[in-house]
Amino acid sequence: MRNIRLLIAFDGTGYSGWQRQRHDVTIQGEIEDRLTRMTGESVSLHGAGRTDAGVHADGMVANFHTGGKISCPAFFQGLNSMLPPAIRILQVEEVRPDFHARFAASGKQYIYRLHTGAVLMPQQRHFFLHYPAAIDSQAVQACLTLLTGTHDFASFENTGSRDKGLTNGRGSTRTLFAADLKQPNDYEYFLSFTGDGFLRQMVRNLVGTLLEVGRGKRSVDSFGQVLLARDRTAAGPTAPAHGLTLKEVFY
Amino acid sequence: MRNIRLLIAFDGTGYSGWQRQRHDVTIQGEIEDRLTRMTGESVSLHGAGRTDAGVHADGMVANFHTGGKISCPAFFQGLNSMLPPAIRILQVEEVRPDFHARFAASGKQYIYRLHTGAVLMPQQRHFFLHYPAAIDSQAVQACLTLLTGTHDFASFENTGSRDKGLTNGRGSTRTLFAADLKQPNDYEYFLSFTGDGFLRQMVRNLVGTLLEVGRGKRSVDSFGQVLLARDRTAAGPTAPAHGLTLKEVFY
Numbered sequence: 310m311r312n313i314r315l316l317i318a319f320d321g322t323g324y325s326g327w328q329r330q331r332h333d334v335t336i337q338g339e340i341e342d343r344l345t346r347m348t349g350e351s352v353s354l355h356g357a358g359r360t361d362a363g364v365h366a367d368g369m370v371a372n373f374h375t376g377g378k379i380s381c382p383a384f385f386q387g388l389n390s391m392l393p394p395a396i397r398i399l400q401v402e403e404v405r406p407d408f409h410a411r412f413a414a415s416g417k418q419y420i421y422r423l424h425t426g427a428v429l430m431p432q433q434r435h436f437f438l439h440y441p442a443a444i445d446s447q448a449v450q451a452c453l454t455l456l457t458g459t460h461d462f463a464s465f466e467n468t469g470s471r472d473k474g475l476t477n478g479r480g481s482t483r484t485l486f487a488a489d490l491k492q493p494n495d496y497e498y499f500l501s502f503t504g505d506g507f508l509r510q511m512v513r514n515l516v517g518t519l520l521e522v523g524r525g526k527r528s529v530d531s532f533g534q535v536l537l538a539r540d541r542t543a544a545g546p547t548a549p550a551h552g553l554t555l556k557e558v559f560y
Numbered sequence: 561m562r563n564i565r566l567l568i569a570f571d572g573t574g575y576s577g578w579q580r581q582r583h584d585v586t587i588q589g590e591i592e593d594r595l596t597r598m599t600g601e602s603v604s605l606h607g608a609g610r611t612d613a614g615v616h617a618d619g620m621v622a623n624f625h626t627g628g629k630i631s632c633p634a635f636f637q638g639l640n641s642m643l644p645p646a647i648r649i650l651q652v653e654e655v656r657p658d659f660h661a662r663f664a665a666s667g668k669q670y671i672y673r674l675h676t677g678a679v680l681m682p683q684q685r686h687f688f689l690h691y692p693a694a695i696d697s698q699a700v701q702a703c704l705t706l707l708t709g710t711h712d713f714a715s716f717e718n719t720g721s722r723d724k725g726l727t728n729g730r731g732s733t734r735t736l737f738a739a740d741l742k743q744p745n746d747y748e749y750f751l752s753f754t755g756d757g758f759l760r761q762m763v764r765n766l767v768g769t770l771l772e773v774g775r776g777k778r779s780v781d782s783f784g785q786v787l788l789a790r791d792r793t794a795a796g797p798t799a800p801a802h803g804l805t806l807k808e809v810f811y
Contacts, residue, residue, distance in 0.1 A: 389679060431646050432686075436683060
């Protein structure tokens, strides 16, 4: 069996997330359906992780096995012509048989986009959280510095099953290699998180709590206490899905 | 009666263009409905021009009259909270009673976006024409230079009624102040047209014919002959609506 790796971008708006579901339209389901149609085989696609409904990706990675002879360029061409334009295959390559997009991943980068102006331009509405407030970026940056490193992130984990991967057996402990705030212009803020793994809705829970700090509702000290509490009820709300994009998966 | 001017941005995807229609959802219809709800008056909104179904705007201008006392900031707030996020009011100001968004306009700028890479990213799909071909940008630029100035653009006018404005009584003669091609990166091309008025589907017909030149199917000389022919059948096809954005209206 050949092992084929896909690099995938998608606009998650209107999709019920990555993972295949019986009655809802998902990214995995859409791609598997086209692969099954192309190969005549019942194809299982292994994604690097599951993204929530409404979350986007610029660089999701997935792999599947096939006994057929369809070339990588033919998969690229065929999938992009059959898939809706909201899902694009950026790269197709044949990899060694034991590569697994989830188990082999060493890390991921997520970005969360905020727009703080009075009006969010229509083109941006599916990719930015509109958050018309003054943001104390120094306070947010101080919290991001606290987050960097290895911590038990239980305060930021929503209930539900965990993705199994390299982080398996480590409970809710994860390592953030980098967490930073960029401000490309007066109104836009990009929160970026790079780590070895992420708990369920961890980035959205971090952002929801960081926004409380950003608008002065919570102190940096209190944020530090939330991290130490290992208690989901200590943290802030889950930020909306549509501001979040999976930028890259590292191997 | 007070005269109120709106600066409007919209994502035209899924709308049946600017102009109110009985059975279809249009930008003018959506805004008029909210204005009527806010003021209790039967409001008529005068746009600077009509955009086709699927065309976008970053800076449409429109005006309406009201006998009521709702302040400009209240219109701004109220309209943006009632309108769908695909339509945003960027500015509201009271203007002198005789201002008319269409008759007072001295010009407009349109931009048409092309993406020539193998894959169009999902976020760009509603705002770029995906056109995976090598573009001879020097040839296109030569045509744009030919277009600049005052010409009878009948070859690029689709049948249908004309917008009345400053250009009224001039038949199909219009002046293009500027027409240029920018290439922000290897795959993106922005065609920009600034003029005193535009015939029905003129920009899209210009782009459709320019693309024939861009991919070597038509020479610059032949393009010049199309302009002189004053015959719609001499020109190329109408480029798709979704690549086109009304950037600005000048007064």
